[in-house]
Amino acid sequence: EAQVTQNPRYLITVTGKKLTVTCSQNMNHEYMSWYRQDPGLGLRQIYYSMNVEVTDKGDVPEGYKVSRKEKRNFPLILESPSPNQTSLYFCASSLGGYTNYGYTFGSGTRLTVV
Amino acid sequence: GIQVEQSPPDLILQEGANSTLRCNFSDSVNNLQWFHQNPWGQLINLFYIPSGTKQNGRLSATTVATERYSLLYISSSQTTDSGVYFCAVDDSGGGADGLTFGKGTHLIIQP
Numbered sequence: 001e002a003q004v005t006q007n008p009r010y011l012i013t014v015t016g017k018k019l020t021v022t023c024s025q026n027m028n029h030e031y032m033s034w035y036r037q038d039p040g041l042g043l044r045q046i047y048y049s050m051n052v053e054v055t056d057k058g059d060v061p062e063g064y065k066v067s068r069k070e071k072r073n074f075p076l077i078l079e080s081p082s083p084n085q086t087s088l089y090f091c092a093s094s095l096g097g098y099t100n101y102g103y104t105f106g107s108g109t110r111l112t113v114v
Numbered sequence: 115g116i117q118v119e120q121s122p123p124d125l126i127l128q129e130g131a132n133s134t135l136r137c138n139f140s141d142s143v144n145n146l147q148w149f150h151q152n153p154w155g156q157l158i159n160l161f162y163i164p165s166g167t168k169q170n171g172r173l174s175a176t177t178v179a180t181e182r183y184s185l186l187y188i189s190s191s192q193t194t195d196s197g198v199y200f201c202a203v204d205d206s207g208g209g210a211d212g213l214t215f216g217k218g219t220h221l222i223i224q225p
Contacts (some may be wrong), residue, residue, distance in 0.1 A: 033212050042215050048212055098156065102145065103145075103147065104159060105149070105157040107155075
């Protein structure tokens with residue numbers, strides 16, 4: 001089944017403890033991205049990647065890192081999480097970022113930083 | 115950047131009713147998708163529809179790109195249709211900015 005898989009689905013952590021949210025897609029998509037969803041602010045893009053070893057900032061990149069060493073994986077790294085990063089996170093992929101293809105979203109990761 | 119407006123913001127209906135959700139966008143798009151966010155937070159892709167009309171069971175969607183709007187129709191609503199419906203667009207200006215989402219329509223279907 002074609003899908004985007006995120007792990008974990010739920011995570012509670014403490015301020016400052018590094019964490020990684022994994023994202024993997026099995027559709028050979030070139031384009032991958034991360035979004036966060038917050039009440040009243042909607043979904044906002046954090047980072048995106050056009051292809052392996054090519055990443056760029058979205059609208060809200062502060063406090064996050066990403067890497068794209070393989071086409072299928074696009075992990076989101078929080079080096080020192082803070083409470084304002086408590087949010088619902090989504091990974092998405094698409095066949096190509098510049099072209100008019102649809103995006104497939106993962107099931108989301110609900111992160112709480114205390 | 116491109117603006118996306120959805121209406122109505124909230125909608126409460128009885129089971130079995132029909133509904134129409136609207137999405138207006140401010141510029142040309144090369145991608146438009148409708149999503150359903152269920153009560154567990156998952157974003158379910160309903161339609162990829164930058165233009166034209168598509169149908170999937172009780173749901174259908176129409177996008178009139180020249181007039182910059184899209185409509186999502188839900189017929190014979192069921193309680194499982196409850197949740198938030200998002201319209202999201204990718205403008206045609208090039209680049210890889212990803213999708214711009216509207217604020218959503220919160221739909222409640224009462225039994």
